[in-house]
Amino acid sequence: MPAGFGSRLAADSSPNTGRVSENMTDNLSHPNSPEARDSASLIHPLTNLKTHLEKGGLVIEEGDGVWVTDIHGKKYIEGMSGLWCLSLGYGQERLVEAAAKQMRRLPYYHLTNHKSHQPAIDLAEKLLEIAPVPMSKVWFANSGSEGNDSAARIVWYYWHAKGQPEKRKIIAHQRAYHGNTIASASMSGMYYNHASFGLPLDGFLHVTPPHHYRYANPGEDEEAFASRLADELDALIIAEGPETVGAFFAEPIMGSGGVIVPPPTYFKKIQAVLDKHDILLIADEVITAFGRTGNMFGTTTMDLTPDMLVCAKGLSSAYLPISALMVNARVFEVISEESDRVGVFGLSFTYSGHPVSAAVAREALRIYEDENIVEHVRAMEPHFLGGLKKLLDHPLVGEVRGKGLLAGVELVHDKSTGEAFDPAYQVGPYCADRAEAHGVILRAIGDTISFCPPLVIDKQEIEELILRFRHALDDTLAMVQEQGWLSAR
Numbered sequence: 001m002p003a004g005f006g007s008r009l010a011a012d013s014s015p016n017t018g019r020v021s022e023n024m025t026d027n028l029s030h031p032n033s034p035e036a037r038d039s040a041s042l043i044h045p046l047t048n049l050k051t052h053l054e055k056g057g058l059v060i061e062e063g064d065g066v067w068v069t070d071i072h073g074k075k076y077i078e079g080m081s082g083l084w085c086l087s088l089g090y091g092q093e094r095l096v097e098a099a100a101k102q103m104r105r106l107p108y109y110h111l112t113n114h115k116s117h118q119p120a121i122d123l124a125e126k127l128l129e130i131a132p133v134p135m136s137k138v139w140f141a142n143s144g145s146e147g148n149d150s151a152a153r154i155v156w157y158y159w160h161a162k163g164q165p166e167k168r169k170i171i172a173h174q175r176a177y178h179g180n181t182i183a184s185a186s187m188s189g190m191y192y193n194h195a196s197f198g199l200p201l202d203g204f205l206h207v208t209p210p211h212h213y214r215y216a217n218p219g220e221d222e223e224a225f226a227s228r229l230a231d232e233l234d235a236l237i238i239a240e241g242p243e244t245v246g247a248f249f250a251e252p253i254m255g256s257g258g259v260i261v262p263p264p265t266y267f268k269k270i271q272a273v274l275d276k277h278d279i280l281l282i283a284d285e286v287i288t289a290f291g292r293t294g295n296m297f298g299t300t301t302m303d304l305t306p307d308m309l310v311c312a313k314g315l316s317s318a319y320l321p322i323s324a325l326m327v328n329a330r331v332f333e334v335i336s337e338e339s340d341r342v343g344v345f346g347l348s349f350t351y352s353g354h355p356v357s358a359a360v361a362r363e364a365l366r367i368y369e370d371e372n373i374v375e376h377v378r379a380m381e382p383h384f385l386g387g388l389k390k391l392l393d394h395p396l397v398g399e400v401r402g403k404g405l406l407a408g409v410e411l412v413h414d415k416s417t418g419e420a421f422d423p424a425y426q427v428g429p430y431c432a433d434r435a436e437a438h439g440v441i442l443r444a445i446g447d448t449i450s451f452c453p454p455l456v457i458d459k460q461e462i463e464e465l466i467l468r469f470r471h472a473l474d475d476t477l478a479m480v481q482e483q484g485w486l487s488a489r
């Protein structure tokens with residue numbers, strides 16, 4: 001079905017259209033303002049670079065709990081934990097102390113050539129202890145992208161070692177986001193990661209995302225939808241040749257694709273297909289790990305049995321860059337034998353397991369336990385998701401979906417049919433801009449507004465967040481009515 005107006009399928013729109021408030025433009029007229037200096041010096045990720053030159057950006061100065069303050073003193077609820085990462089909020093002194101202590105003692109050492117250090121050992125042991133399925137060893141990198149890139153490399157190494165070097169195709173979901181290195185951008189299913197970059201590389205394939213509201217056939221329930229997608233995967237693998245397909249990468253709940261929660265039996269059905277064709281499953285838990293979905297791992301919430309699991313972001317609560325890739329015994333045994341044959345395991349990053357990042361991540365894992373973060377998320381979930389679901393009474397809100405403290409609210413042209421707005425109208429980005437004007441930072445993914453607040457958020461702050469968002473929705477409704485863009489009802 002073609003994307004866009006007149007279809008139920010919401011097209012992607014640019015994650016940041018460059019729509020910014022007039023204040024920002026005003027601030028650019030002062031050449032020494034941080035906004036003007038920013039526009040004159042920085043290239044911004046996921047930003048319209050041209051518009052940014054003219055309009056500038058929002059410069060944040062400090063954070064406290066779930067709040068951030070910009071350089072003009074305006075306060076915002078950070079409704080996205082930055083980029084889905086600042087799980088423990090601002091002001092976690094224990095993390096600051098852990099970093100300072102480790103920096104004084106051993107600010108750097110590496111893990112190559114049989115060297116090691118205590119922070120990496122402590123963190124690896126703890127991750128293996130809390131892993132949602134039995135895992136054997138941990139590989140560290142600096143970002144989610146590098147974690148997924150490493151996992152792709154290990155997939156290729158693994159099948160090479162097993163005497164099947166042609167078994168290297170990787171399947172992921174359309175609209176998935178797995179990162180921005182060349183391999184992880186290739187496995188991502190976002191148009192903006194591929195367009196004009198000549199990506200994806202050959203051998204990266206994409207299947208329909210498990211989003212019932214958008215992709216189900218008329219009258220198809222969740223169970224039948226999940227079965228159809230599993231059949232689609234099976235057919236793709238057979239068409240490609242199972243001997244050429246090495247792995248399937250999946251987020252337990254898709255984040256940047258629009259917060260997509262698969263049907264409950266989806267992964268069981270997918271797993272059966274992968275097992276049938278002897279294909280590895282990699283869980284990308286870069287967003288979903290460490291309490292976000294109401295369990296320590298999204299793998300538990302969505303019932304997967306991955307061979308490898310990638311986590312990052314909440315691992316250090318974003319206080320320092322670090323990611324971890326856990327591999328099970330099946331994978332480790334093969335790659336360890338292969339490294340013996342080759343001479344060394346040829347994957348290496350200078351900062352793999354950086355001691356300061358590792359010490360901070362280990363302390364973050366202590367805080368998750370000491371503060372009972374998973375219990376807190378479960379206690380907050382009804383207020384958060386329940387509060388957002390009340391917005392279904394709003395003329396613009398078609399679907400509210402989520403788990404734990406992760407949610408998406410999809411704005412639609414016609415609630416009765418779920419018909420999407422014309423993406424050119426940029427309704428979602430307008431709504432996110434209005435939310436920012438009302439003092440809450442959210443993100444528009446097409447016309448889905450995503451929510452991923454710090455896990456330490458309390459009930460009053462959730463109520464405040466939702467109230468401010470409702471004001472943004474009302475402003476958006478007024479705008480679409482004025483433009484005559486709302487379906488007659």
Ligand SMILES: Cc1ncc(COP(=O)(O)O)c(C=O)c1O
Nearest residue numbers: 143144145177178179255286287
């Ligand atoms: C599910 C998922 N995987 C991987 C990544 C890439 O992580 P990073 O930006 O740390 O490279 C992201 C980033 O948002 C993500 O959401």
